[in-house]
Amino acid sequence: MTDQPVFSEFGFSDDEWGLLVGLPQAVLTAASAAESNGTRRTRTENAAGLDAISAGRESASPLVAAVAGEAIARTGDPETGEELPVIEPDDPQAMIADVLQRAKTAAALLADRMHEGEVGAYEHWLVEIADQVVSAAPSGGILGIGGEAVSDAERRFRDRLAEVLND
Numbered sequence: 001m002t003d004q005p006v007f008s009e010f011g012f013s014d015d016e017w018g019l020l021v022g023l024p025q026a027v028l029t030a031a032s033a034a035e036s037n038g039t040r041r042t043r044t045e046n047a048a049g050l051d052a053i054s055a056g057r058e059s060a061s062p063l064v065a066a067v068a069g070e071a072i073a074r075t076g077d078p079e080t081g082e083e084l085p086v087i088e089p090d091d092p093q094a095m096i097a098d099v100l101q102r103a104k105t106a107a108a109l110l111a112d113r114m115h116e117g118e119v120g121a122y123e124h125w126l127v128e129i130a131d132q133v134v135s136a137a138p139s140g141g142i143l144g145i146g147g148e149a150v151s152d153a154e155r156r157f158r159d160r161l162a163e164v165l166n167d
Helices: 006-010 014-033 039-058 062-075 092-113 116-136 152-166
Strands: none
Touching: 006 062, 014 039, 014 062, 014 092, 014 116, 014 152, 039 062, 039 116, 062 116, 092 116, 092 152, 116 152
């Protein structure tokens, strides 16, 4: 008996699986890029997002658990102290638009292939990742005092992600 790749268990091609596995980190990066916060706050957001991705390994959804396991294997496990590099895209709005388009593509793919419960679990998990990132570090203020818990730009990204996934 040969070991089959995890994605074949769900009926996805390698490219389709790559989309599903890459999207959680892309959502994390886009949520963080929605508001320029500086390196320290971005690290805090990255840590919160990586924790949210990691938490997916404990999901009751086999799809979310498998995707989260693969995503953490590729990016690093926060439980072992690994951190994501700080990524500051040259054009945050173009990157956000790309992530939203990829989310839309993933939602359509899942709607075609998976049971409604699995689709909902994956989509909810992505929005939870975005929510954890945008809530991790206040935007604005001085020396961490004041500012908004979630900026308008961050809220727009999170809400737009949820909208794209639910179309």
